[in-house]
Amino acid sequence: MKIVQIVGGNEDGGLEKHFIELSNAINQKFEIYVIAHKKYKEYLNKNINFTELDLSKSRNNPIILFKLQKILKNINADIIHTHANKATHIISLLKPFINSKFIATLHSKKSNVKAYCRADFVIAVSEYILNDIKDSCAKLKLRESFRVIYNGVNLKNNTQKVDNITSNKNFKIASIGRLVDVKGFDILLKAFSEIDATLYILGEGKDEFKLKALAKELNIDRNVIFIGFVNNLEEYLNSMDLIVISSKREGFSYVFAETLLSKKPLISTDVADIKKIITKKFIVDIDDYEALNKKIKFVINNYDEVLKEFENSFKFAEENFSIDKMVDKTIEVYKKCLKN
DSSP, X not given: OEEEEEEOOOOOSHHHHHHHHHHHHHTTTSEEEEEXXXXXXXXXOXXXXXXXXXXSSOTTOHHHHHHHHXXXXXXXXXXXXXXXXXXXXXXXXXGGGOOXXXXXXXXXXXXXXXXXXXXXXXXXXXXXHHHHHHHHHHHHXXXXXXXXXXXXXXXXXXXXXXXXXXXXXXXXXXXXXXSSGGGOHHHHHXXXXXXXSEEEEEXXXXXXXXXXXXXXXXXXGGGEEEEEOOSOHHHHHHHOSEXXXXXSOOSSOHHHHHHHHTTOOEEEESOTTHHHHSOGGGEEOTTOHHHHHHHHXXXXXXXXXXXXXXXXXXXXXXXXXXXXXXXXHHXXXXXXXXXX
């Protein structure tokens, strides 16, 4: 099977992480071609056939469309798999001129999903995302082939902990992500009033100085430590007692999957498919810092009981959030499409 993976942007988020890890993993079994911005080449296996093409510009650029059509004609792949809106839109325009099966993965909610409805098969990274696209495509009467495949997480089963964590509190809480408004770190800081713990914020972003100023204003800065970006996330997860997700919007949360695979309890806002996997007791409404405060205190005061309540969630993660599961299910979709 000859497979092309295409991504249109040039950012560094969950979508790009998924695209890179999926390409590298499938490359162990099949011939893979990748068409993407040059920045991604260093993260891909050396034996992947990489073609540099900057698709981050206008999705209707005739020169880009012509170049891409020529590249795809030369490859003559069995499967073309696009990730996110831009790449999917471009391939939907070229579909009449290519013979390959067209698979598209939707990574987040979008207001316009018409391009996805032209694909031969649509993969969504959560039920939360899938429901909208199924409704939209039904109205357009364009297609009925859909499946949820959760993003796989490549944890190394490392049991080491971070040895340089300093804290005057015994209970350690972490929140992980880009320091931007959509991640809701401001709500988490407001929720941290009178919490007997240390909060570690892992990540970097444009809101860093604003969030540090807010922590100081709230008089919690002594108990909040901004770590920045880390390469050893698994070791930090091993060092924590609780993870908090305060996001306002998520397509699929890698932090959620990584936390459960590390067998750590978490509290989260009601985003993506989280309510299908953990009990409502540990879910709060978006922007409700008072409820989040109460949940954190409950976990601290009832920790052993909480760990027992997460046993089924930990098991679900083991069965659904591995790289191997993601790859196997994706290949099943490829084979199904080639049969049709």
